[in-house]
Every structure is written in structure tokens, then in C-alpha cells.
Amino acid sequence: MSRASQICCWTVLLLTAAGPAIAADPPDFNTDVLPVFRKYCNGCHNDKDAEGGLVLANFAATLKGGDNGATLVPGRSGDSRLWKMLAGSLEPKMPPEDQPAPRPAELAIIRAWIDAGAKAPVGKIEGLVTPTVRPTAPVREPVTSLAHAPNGRWVAVARPNAIEILSVSEKKPVVTLTGHTGAINEVGFSADSEWLIVAAGEVALAGEATLWKTADWSRAKIFRGHRDALYSAQLSPDGSLLATSGYDKQILLWDVATGQEQKTLAGHNDAVYSLAFHPAGKLLASASGDRTVKLWDVASGERLDTFSQPAKEQATVAASPDGRLIVAGGADNRIRVWEITQGGKEGTNPLRYARFAHEGPILRIAFSPDGKLLASSSEDRRIKLWETASFTQVAVLDRQSDWAAALCFSPDNHRLYIGRMNGELEIVSVDPRWADSKSSLKRLTEGSIALIPASDRPLQEVAEQEPNDTPTQTQLLELPATVNGTFAATAAGDPDLYRIDVKAGESWIVETNAARNKSNADTRIEILHADGAPVLRALLQAVRDSWINFRPIDSSQADVRLEFWEEMDLNQFLYMNGEVGKTFRAPQGPDSGYQLYLNGGKRRCYFDTTAVAHAKDEPAYIVEAYPPGSGIVDNGLPVFPLYFANDDDDERELGSDSRLTFTAPQDGAYLVRVTDSRGFGGDGFTYALTVRPPKPDFNVSIGTKNPKIPAGSGQRLSFSVDRIDGFDGDIQLEITGLPAGFTAETPVLIPAGHLETRSALHADGWAMQPSEQEWSRVEVTATAVVRGQTVRKPLGNLGEIKLEKPATIRVFLQPDDSRYQTPDGGLVIAPGTTITALIRVERHGFDGDVKFDVDNLPHGVIVDNIGLSGVLVRAKETERQIFLTARPWVPATERLIHAVAQTQGNQVTPPIRLTIRGTTELAGP
Template identity: 35%
Template sequence: MRILIHPLRTKNAFGSAAEYLRTALLWGAVFCLGLTATCWSYAAELVTYSQVRPILDQYCAGCHGATDPEGDFSVASYDSLMADSRELPAIVPGQPEKSHLWQLLTGAEEPRMPPEDEVQPSGEEIKQLRQWILDGADNDSASPMQLEIAAPQLPTAPRENQFASTGCSLPGGAIAIGRFGRVDIYDAPDTTLQWSLEGFSGKVNSLRTSADGKQLVVGSGVTGVAGEIAVIDISSRKIVQRLQGHSDAVYCASLSPDGKWIASGSYDRKVILWDVATGKAVRELTGHNGAIYDLDFDAQSKLLATASGDQTVKLWQVATGLRLDTFGQPEGEMYCVRFAPDAQHVFAAGADRQIRCWQIVSSDKPAINPMLHARYAHESTVLQLEFVNAGQLVSTSADLTAKLWQAEELKSLGQLAELADVPVAILTRTHKAAADNSDLRIQVLQITGQSPWLASPLLGKHQTLAEEASTPTSLLLEASAPATQPKTAPQARPPAPHDFTEVEPNNSVAEATRISLPAKVAGAIAGVDAVGNEVDADYFKFSAQAGEQWIFEVMASRNGSPLDSRIEVLGMDSQSLLRTRLQAVRESYFTFRGKDSATSDDFRLHKWEDMELDEYFYAEGEVSRLWLYPRGPDSGFKVYPGVGSRRTYFDTTPVSHALGATGYIVRELALAEQPLPNGLPVFPIYFENDDDPFRRHGADSRLEFVAPATADYIARVRDARGFSGDDFKYELEIRRPKPDFSLSVGNSKLSMPIDSGREWSVTATRSDGLEGPICIALEGVPNGFLATNPLIIEAGQERAFGTLYATPAAAILPDTSSNQELTEDGSNALANAAEGAQEVATTMPPEPFVIKLIASSEVAGQRIEHELNETLEVTLVERSELQFQIVDATDSNREVEELSIRPGETISARILIQRQGVESRVSFGGDDSGRNLPHGAYVDNIGLNGLLIPEGQNEREFFITAAPKLQPGRRQFHLQNDSAGKATSRPLWLNVLPPQTKLDPSDSETR
């Protein structure tokens, strides 16, 4: 509209001046009305936040979203956009040119956003964003967060072809299946669709029923936009509650058993706890650095476990949100987590193909909750875990299998089924009448929506396949665990061996020299036979009955021969005979440094935390066994026997291992047992040996053989290097096992003052499968002395340490010997009787005396007893030396005579010293500071310097930890200091109590 202003004209133009003025006012009114109308029209078309949010989402949210936004600036919501508190705010309402967002968008400030290599907003979008700021940047959205995105609407497939995303069982045998935006309820027996409920945002990722089965909790959401939790009342078939608070899709949601809380986990890395009564978010649990894929409440609704893509499982206290522990052992994303029915164990699994079990030791404060088991379960990612009863666990995997596990020890019960497609949920149903689980049935819902029943005779059983299978072909005398006793009694009069001399030619199976067992054979690897042909092996043919046990020993290097022997037992077809199979259950490798063929200490292994004492470790054909945990960051495992050269098992040969060499924790498979398909190898072990597995005879060979059938066999002797010569002589002895032991005594001459003790030791040489306990009884211990009596070398172990302690009563009481074990009650009586006698004792020491040692053991019910030639020669002397006692951890005035512990626990006590002029630091040793503790118990938290009391201090708290595998029992132990005389404490009792709980709710105590 153009407005023309003319000078005052004559009457001819507009008439009178008054008429002109009226005309001008009229046009002015018209102009104002037009301008006002224009303003009203624009105000009705203000740009809203709902219009500009898609622009921000498309061009900014990739770097400035809700999770870890760059520059701590987020456009995920109106509040976060306007909350920018920098000197130059992102948005200044009404002033685009002062808004930092606008300046970056137009290039007025550097760096220009979006970056030049990214998609740029159109001119219309830029104009719209500017106008929104100019209009005041108001938020027009009073509704909850947006749960949809502008995306093309594609037609859906027919219902029968739509994929299933998740599912769960419902009361009465029905099942719920989650799909995109919908939940379908089916009758399980005939899979008839009963009813559906739509209106969920995005894909339904999680379905969990309430404890009473009346409600169904749905987790869903739109990736990159928001998540939602919905609660369905099953009886009314209606959504009764919707919860929104996540900035990305919700992957898991669950209602607590008490019905008070809903926990939800999302791709936004947050866990939100909701109050069911109010529908409000009570607290956020932060700390995960990856998506939350699964979560689970314990049975008491006190604890929450969360599994995350950051390769951890976290444990939370529901009432406070306190994080109690982070389980960091996994090596891949964790996709599933479940509490055991006893609420004291947590199971989790994921991308590393392993199932792990942790014991919950504290629900009140942060604590280290020990991992009890880790098992390679599948050949691919483990997707779901579900308890089907108190003691059985089902797992499914991307390898399209479903497997059943005994939960208590996480042992495989076998494979339930091979699936046709990817599993998305485990569905279970048990008839109430079947209290023994005999009618327990399982469905595995697959992505196609199919869910066949997996009825199996394995369900409800608590026995492993290994326990049902036959005995392996390994030598029965060699126990699969240290406590296992040999199964063949020693023969009182073994038959005399037949003497043979090698007769050439015997260089093949066809030419083998026939021998009768038992036998002694003299031979040589001469290099050429009688007619000048080169040879490198001698063959001997023998017969054996099925199950017969024979020991093959080559004597060469110990007699000065250059032969490095290798002994094998073959079939008549020249093929190696299978002794046993070892299945890998965990994979590892050597870290920090490699190992030579003799070292038994400092085995630094990747993921050692997943390993347990007494497990077999396979590396490059050698099998060793874990003896002691690493004792700190600068240490590794000790392997058997704990000192000296390492022992090997299954007659494998010790070899050197390079840094980074692969190794495996393995278990022996029973004869008829099928390997568990877990993606790890199965290693065959044959009847062959290069070097003596006990490391007693250098390069000489030793092999234990059990005949798998009544047949003829071949024994082959050769040089392991392929060398030969006339002087490569040997003697081969083939004999029956003769289980026995011999002992040597260390520090048998004990010289001590009153109120002090001295340590002595016994080392056993076991032979031919005697692996049981060896008891050494002390005879002739005078009254007034406290002794480790009897001293017991535990099953499978080689050494034990005892102490003899002279109380003040030793100098004043009659020299009346007692052959009975001194109990703690007897010790107290002696101490009370001698109270105040220290001064007399230092001037009246008794005469020296001798204590006899009687050793015994059992094999297959037969007692083997030896009286040792060595004795303990004891002399009391007048000497002032450092003295110490073990007192209660919280009461230094109360001396303790026994401590109690359970497997998996750590206890403490305190050392109190009387320096008697010793001003230097006092050490009580390193990883061996707990003298004679039972195998599996050790002094913990000692650091790099060991257990010591620094200068100027007179006491120190120490800790004893019991491995989960420690067996209940009672054993004496002591401490020893390294000052002059190396005095010991009085012998103390360690009572190992049974584990507190089992995976059975009926056995568990109330937390």
C-alpha cells in the first residue's frame, strides 16, 4: 500500500480545507486498520517449539543429544536447550543475533555448525528457527516428551508374519508376545490369539509380569527419541499406568516383588526407579557407561541388579539407590541378569559367551561380592537367562541352542534343543500338582513368533551329564581332585618282573618284541639295526586285561645315558590310544612374561579372577593345576606342587610358554559324555609321556596306563629329539602300582626359650597314586608343651608345618608325657596352672627330650603306617627374644585360640608383639605367612611387603580369606616371625564351617 502526501491544494482539487482534512483522517484510519489487521494475521502464525524441534533433532542431536553431549550442551529437550548457563547463552529469547546457537548456525562465530561436511539445514528451516527465537522462543508443548519421529509410514506385514521382539509367561498357561507397538496374548496350548493391546511407542523390548501375575510391565520406545514404560492390568486388558522419563528406548522394565517399585533401563545408560503408587521417578541410578539391557529385583525387593553394554553388572540398594558393587569380570556386553531364588546369588551372561555367578555377601553396604563360577556356555552370544525352578537355569543363545544348567555349581545338564531361529524369550510353565518339577515344561519364543515346548527328561533333575557317564579312561589311581582316594589297594607282594633284553629288529609293530608283564627290559636306541638300517624307536608287544593298571618307567638319564626318552602305548594299528578328553571352559593367555618348563610360580594369566584353585590349566599340550591365587598386583598363580618344579597332570609333558601364549581352564570329560558346544576346543590326551610328570627323574619318562579293553598293545620307546647312538641305553620297567609314601622332616632340632615356639615341617614323596591325607602323630610330648598334633599333610599336598610351643608350665610341671592331642581347653588349663611361673622357668629348664613321629595313610581302606627314623629333638634354653600372641581383632586383651570362617569369607585377628629389645621391623612372611593353613585359606591383603609390623609399632591386624572351594573341617595353624630364633605363636584352630546358603529358598536364611 502506497500513501501519497500532497500539499494543500485549492478548492478545485479537494473542495474546502475542512473537506481535505476529513479525507486525510479517513485514509489514515484505513492505513491503521490495515496495519493492525496485518499484525493480527502474523501473531496467529507464531513459530512454535514443536516446529523447530525436528530441525534441532536432525542437525544438532547427533552430537548434542541427551547422552554425553559435546560441550555439555544438549538439545534433547526444551529445558536442556534453555538451561545453557554460559556467558553467551545458546538462546536469547527475542534476540537471534545475541543467541550463540544462531551465531554458530550463520557462521558469525567459529566453528560453524553443523560442520561443513554434514548435511546443512535449508534456507526455510533457518528462517523458521530465527523467527522462533525472535518470537520469544516459547515452549508450546505442555504434554510429555515426544514419542514419535517424522518417518515414512510403511505398510505392515500380515499379523502371522510379524516378528516377535520379546515375550513372557502369564498365569493360566497363556503367553504374552511383544511386537512393534503391540502386545498379543495367546493361549499357550493351541497358540490361539486371545486379545491384543496396541498404542505402545516403538518396538516392545521388554515384558515382565508382576509377582502375583496380575500385571504386565511393558518397556518400549523410539530409538534416539524417548522411552516409555506401561503397566497393563491383565484382567481388564487395559493400560493403567504410563511412565516417561528416558531419552532413548527402554530395553528392560520390571516390577519389584513387593509391588512398590518399577525399575527401567534404557539405551540412555540410565536406570530409573519409579514409585508405583504415585507414578513418579524417585531416583536415577547412574554409573553405567553403556546401554542397560536387563535388570532384575531380588526376592525381597531390597536389591537390584543391572546388566549393561559397558561389560559390567552392577548391584544397587533399592531403598537408597546406593551402588553396592560393580562386577567387572565380563569381557563383553552383558545382555541378561537374574537373581537366584535364594536372593543371595546373581547370574549374568552376554556377548563373551559365558555365564557367571556371584555370591551376594552384603545388602546393607558396599562390599566385594565374590564371583563363584564362570562357564563358557555357548558358541555365540548368550541372549536370555531364566530360572525354571530353585536349582535349574536355562540359557539361550544366538547360536540357536537352549541349554539347562545346575545352578548351584553352574554345571551343564545338557542341551535342551536346537532352535530354528533367534530366541527372544524363555517361557516356563509348571503344573501345581507337579511339586517335584516332573511336569516342568519350557518354551523358547523365537523371533518368528514360534515357541515350541521343550519337554525334556533333564528338567527337574539335579545331576550332571558327567555324573551319569562312565568313568574316563584315565588312570583310576590319579584322582581328578586332590581329595579323591586311589581305587586300587596296594598289593602286599607284587609279582616279580620278567627280565627281557631288546632283540633287533623291533622297529615296527610287526617286529615288536613280545614281553610278559610285569617286565624289565634292557635296550638301547642304537641308531642302526643289525643289517645297518637307520631306526629311531623300539617296539614291545604285551597283553593286558580291560581295566588293568600298569606303570611304565624308563630309567636312562638317571643312570648317565644321553637318552631323552619318550614312552607311548599304541594299539596294534600303530595309532595312539586315547586316555581322556579335556574340554576348555575358559580361555586365557600368558601376560607380563612367559614361563620356562620348570617354574611353578607367577603364572600371570588374563582374567585370572575367573579361575579357581585346583582347576586344570591347559597350555600347548601341558596340563598343570592352580595351587594358590595371585597375592597382589605384582604376582600370579602358583601351580602345583607350590614349590620347586611344577607338576603336570594326565602324564603330559612340561614345556615352555611364550608371552601371549593361549591357555585354557579345562575339565575332564567322562567316557560317554558329549562335549558342551561352547565354542572352545576339546583336547584329546593320549597314553604318552616325555618327561616324568612329578619332575623327580629329569628327562626320564613315566606313564600310567589303564587298558581300555582286553587286547594286545604296543609300548614304543624312542628319543624325544630323534637322536640315537650305541650309548643311548635304557631300562624299561612295567609294573603294578604300589601306592606308598615317604617323609622327610625339616628343622627337627628345636631349641627354644620358655613362652616361645619353634616350627618344624614334613615333606611327603607320594608314589603310584597315593593322594589321600597323611597323618603324622607326635608321641612323647611332655605336659606344658602345645603342639600341632597330629600334623596332617592334606590330600594332594606335599608339605605341612607344625609348631611346638613351650608354655611357662613346661619348666615346673612333672615331666609326664602325653600322647594325646592337646585341645584348646587343655591349653588353657596348663596356662592357668603356670601363671606367674615365668621367672622360675627361665632358671630351671628341663632336660632335652625326643618326640617320636608316626605317619599313616589309607589306600582303598588299607592302612599304611611308617615310624620315621627322624625325631624331634627339643631343648629349652635361657634366651630373651621377641614374643607375640594372636588376639581378637576388636579386643586386644582377649587372646584367641580358635577362629571360624566359611568358604568365600574373610575374617581378621590381630598380632600383638613384645619386642624384648628388637627395634627393627618384624616380618611374618609373605604369601606363606599363614603357616599350615588348610589348602584354600590364606593370609590376605598383605601387599608387596608381606605381613609385617613396622618400626615403632607393636600390633597389626591381619586377614584370612577362605576360597569358595575350601571344604569344612578343623585344622591347626600358626604364625612365625623372622627375627632371631624365628619364634612362632601358639597353635591356633581354624574351624571351616559349611557354606551358609545353597541355591534353594528353603535352605536360605532371612536376609
């Protein structure tokens, strides 16, 4: 009689007879009873959560019973407490009413087993009974894990049912280790190479970790305690602790000497796939299917931090050999790198890098022993190598024949071992130059203005000569020159081509004047080779994929909602459908987007690209720019070619007219093609095309004239710069000649690449209203170095400043923690850290809310954790603590900063000096 037929008979007999009914072959505990308990009972009655002291996860515990004694009377189900609670004749009924209950056929199995004597199971392992599948052809088992002994003697190759130990010197197997419960998922050697640790287990039943002694390959200790298969087992660096994790969401810490469980680290909400000890042994990192990586204190078992940036399950985690970094990867195809502080406390372990790594989920990552390289494998069947100074991809191995689920380096860093799911094992030589190969790629910034002297001839003006519509029909321009042309009215549009002869490295400004002269033309300019092919300007390699979310943006908007913005940084190029912007400020609160650089209130573009509108969900990429011909290593994301072309001026200064900077890649003839971007032409579609040498320069304007200053307070001053022909250096502003009782924050800096800065003018409480003549003596001067020459430009004065009566509030910015205070009362911060400061309000009649901005922070230093309300001192309150965070790349500098109140006359706090130190002995928060 089949097992299904027996169960059917038990069901019929139990439903029709008052007494017990026992089939010829009664149910077996492992095969028939335990699956019912696992389905309906083990959620509350297991080794970890034994409600009422009752465990139904194995035969011995079931027979033992719970807090009320034995629950079974073998041979008499009617007298058995367990059966009566399942049948509902004894309260409380189990399972509870709100939980799924066993079906009649399943209840019949339990009753029949009890009435048959509640006998011990026949099988050796209380678990799942699976059919035996016999292959019809030779099958090589997959490689699930690899480990190289630190002493260099052995490589452990794990397959589901055995571990093969290979001798490195003899290049052959020395022993095969078997007898593990369930499938083997991970192997690893102790730091002293004396132990091999194995993680295995039976799915949905139990996990098992085994220690093998490498001296004679004898099985030393077995650790059991998990209720599901183990995925990871790691020995602490000193070998005293064992950490295990698996599908049951638990992390257990074991004392290796006694074999006893010490702690349970609970906090993950899904399977824990990978563990990594910090080299110092005090911290443990875990990667889970709940999309997080967690950091734990080994001594206390306390969760120190949760890294929640991943978007999908995390499958693998590793600690750098120097203990500075934790790296993880998983189903979202990305490698993320966190920098770990000594204590690892929450909020002190910033995400340093997030790299799009593979086109499929990441299977495994592994550090080289010297920490200079990281290897990663993926379901895309690629293996990639990353240098760890900046986690830049440096090598891609040939596409693998199957998934590479196992990776490990040799102790000398010279070889990478690869284990595949088709059972293959391969050893690849590691090129030592890979660790330094990033330096061979020269990254572009925005393009530079060449210092090669161009022609000093005067600009000549000529008229367009038709035909000039094809590369074989062009008009030669003797540079520098302006040519006046007209787009003819034709069905296909009228492209006009002009030939220029230039030398390699020379830079020329190519621009049009049409709309500014009230022409109907909307010009577009391109630089072509003599045969008409476009001239490549740069290669833009995407390193981070994203998309525009929440809402579309127009061609002016600088606030862009981007997916994965947390993993972006400031001063990165953002590519959106042909347009290149640059990230200026990260979102400041939940109702804010990434701010891009502005010019004149509109989104600024780079590499002479043109701003256009972008739809919601349109792809966007963080890109790095490289010169043409660079040996870019494929990372699975697009590489966008960028040509010399422009529709509307990227600086947003010429309206719809065009301008670009062309640097010749080599000597020769090039073509400038001018078209109407819509293909229009006819009378009124005129233009002037100018090709001239660049003349880098700058003009600074004062944005705040004739300020009104309350006595004993201050007012903001603003300055903006027009950068001309590519000048991008620092500009220093000085304010001198102020009347008695008045001071200014001076000098102030407009940093390279930026277009504005702020200062403040302060009036002492005893200051008197100066005369107009006294104000006329104030001088504002801008100074910069342009092409090696110091250029000073007087900007005039500040106009006539009016002194007003004291305001109803006074505001102050000051230190609030001696750790971050300098001897002169200023603030000091180290790159990559967060400090606190205090904004204080003296109220003299005004009790309402006071909202603040903080001016003149160095780029990369932000006011952090501001929330929806920004920096706000609430009504009737007098102070607010603020947090200042510096990005890791912020250079050492000093800057006078101040806070500005957004009410009661917009007063400015007295200045305070902020110092950025490259290295510091601050304890930090």
C-alpha cells in the same frame, strides 16, 4: 523447495541482511530445531540436568524458559536471550568456548524459527523423523521379548510395534496391544498375573513404560521420565514398585499406585540393558554396557555392590527364584553367577561360577520357575540348558534359524518358549532329567591305582629282541618284567615295541631307566592297542578359556600369570599345550601369578603329562577330566583327548626318564612303545624298560633338623612326603617325648594330594637346655592308611635343639572379634566367608618392619587382601589386622595354625586353633 534448499536460503539471507529472513515454509521445531538443540545443548539443558533452570528437550519447556524467565520473544530473534547467547552478543556465550558450537547453517535454522514466531511443532511426537520403508515382500517382525503369565493363562509375544497375547489353553491369539511410543524391547507379567508391563521408547528421545490390565487388556498407566529408549521394565514382587532402565544410563524407581518417580539410581556409565528384582523385593540387580553388574538397595537407592569381573558389555541379568543367586551374561560369551547375602553389602557377594557358555555374545538368560535350570541364548544361534546346582551344561538345542532374543519358561517348568529375530516362535519340551543329568557324568580326578591283584611273580629281566619296530613285529613280555634295550641309529629313529597281556581294570607302572644310568637316551613311552592305535586315557573338556599373560614360563616354573584368573578356583586342572597342571593358590597381590602344585621345587604335572616351556599369549584352559566314551555336552570350548603317554616323569623325580601308570580299559593285548624323544640312537643310547605292579607307599622326611629356639618363643618345623606309585591319602605326623618346657604343634596333617606340611616347636620362658640324651628320646611318627591297611613309619627325632636367649621381639596371633572367637580362644570360620584376626608384636629393642607368613591354613583358606607388602607390621607399630577367607568348598575341620615372622630369628607365634564349620550362626563381616 526441498528442506535442504530452504536451509541454504536461510543461511544466505541471515548472513547478508540485517533484518529477519523468513522462508516460505519456516523451520519446524521437531524436524529442524530440536536436532540442533540435541546435538549442542541437551547435554546440559535436559530434564535431569537443567542448568539455569532451562530445558531444551521439548517445545513446551523451550518456550517456558529458565530461571531468568522466557528466553524467546516469538518473531524477534534480536530480542531473544536464547539467540543472543548463541550468537555471542550476550554473555555467557553458549555453548561454552571449549564445547562444539553450531555451524552457521544450524544457527540460521534457530533464528529463522524464532523470527517465524517460534511456532509449535507440526508432528505429534517431538523426536526423530525417519523415512518410511515399505517392504516389497511379506515381513514378519522379530520377537524382541517373551513373558509367560504365572497363572499359566497367557504368553505375551513382543514385537517392535505390537504385543500379541496368546491364550495357552486355546492356543491362539486373544488380543494385540499397540500404541506404544517407539520400539518395544521388553515385556513381563506381575507376580499375580494382573498386570503386563511393557518397556519401549524412541531412540535418543524418550522412554516409556506401560501397564496393561490383564482383566480386560486396557491400558492403565504410562510412565515417562527417561531421555532415551527403555530396555527393561520390571515390577517388584509385591507390585508396588516399577524399575525402568534404558540407553540414558539411568535406573528409575516408580511408585505404581501414584505413578510418581521415587528415586534415580545413578552409577552406570553406559546403557542399562537389563534389570532383575530379588524375590524378596529389597534388592535390584542391573546389567550394563559398562561391563558391570550392580546391586542396589531398593528402599534407599544406595548402590550396594559392583560386580566388575565381566570383560565386555553385560546384556542380561536374572535372579534365582530362591533369591540366592544373581546370574548375568553378555558380550564376553560367559555366564557368571554371584551368591547374594541377605543384606547384599559390598564384598559379601562372591563370584561362585564363571562358565564359558557360547561362541558368541549372550542375548538372554532365563531361570525355570523351580530354579533347577537356566536357559541361555546367544548370537552363535545356540540355546543351552544348565543345571543350577553347579551350573554344568546339560543340553544344547538344535542350531536356531536366527538369533533367539527372547526366552521364557512355562510356570510348570515343562516348556521353553523361544522367540527369534526372524519372527518365529517355538515351544520346546523340557526334559525333567536335565536338572539332574550332571550326575550321569563321572568326573576323573588324576587316575586311580586299581586294587585288582596283579601277578605276584618275581620281576624277570630279559634282553631286547629285534626286530620289534612295528605292531606286527613285537616282543612279548611276561609280566612283571624289565627289558634292556638299545635305540639303533637310523634315519627315522628306532621305535621298540613290547606286547603285554593284561586284564581290564589292572594297573601297571611302566617306567624307563636311561638318563639315571648315564645313558644318552631321552626316552618316551606310549601305550597302544594291538593294531598300533593309541589308547585313550581321558577326555579333557575345557570349561574356562584363558591365556598366559605378562611373561612366558619355563618347564619348572609354578607361578603362571593367567588371564581371567579371578574366575578360576583352587584344585582345578589347567591344560597348557598338552601339559596338565593343577591350581594350588590364587595370586596374592598384583605382582603374583597363579601358583600351581609343586614337587621338588618344580611344576608338578598330572595324568602323566610332561612339563614343557610355554610362550606368552599361549592359550590355556581350565579343564574337567572324564572317562573315554562319556557323553560330554558341547559347550563351544575344545575337548582334548588324552592318551597313555609320557616323555618326562610327571612327578619330576626321574629326571628325563619316563614313567606312567596304565590301567587297562579291557582284557587283551597292548603294546608298550619306547622311543628316543629326539629320534637319536646308536652306541650309548641304552635303556631299561620296567613294567611292574604298583606298590603304593610313602616316605616322609623332616626338613628342619637341629632348630635354634629363643626362650619364650617358637620355630617352624617342615615336613615333606614322597608319594609312591599313586598313593594320595592323608598322612598324620605326631611328635612325642619332648623334654619339659618344650611343646610342639601335634598332630599335624599332610592332606591328601599335598606334599608338605609345617608344625612348630615352642620353648617356654623357663625352659632349660636339655641334654643330647633327652633330645634323642623325641620321636616323630608318620601314619597313613594304604590300601586299607594302617602303616606307621618312625621318622627319627628332630636332632639336637639349641635353646637361645630371648629375641628382641615376641609375636602373637589372636582373635580380634568376638564373633569369630571360640571359647578356648581359637578362631572359627564358615566356608565362603571372611573373618579377621590380629597379629601382635611385642618389641624388646627391635623397632623395624616385621613381615609374616601364616602356616598350616587348611587348603582353600587364605590370608586375603595382603597388598604388595604382604602381611607387614610396619616399623614401630605393634599390630596388624589380617583377613582370613575360606572358599565355599572347604570341608569342616580343625587345624592348629601359627604366624611366622620373617626377621629376628624367624619366630613362630604360639599356636591357635582354627575351626572350619560346615554350618555356622556367625553374623559374618
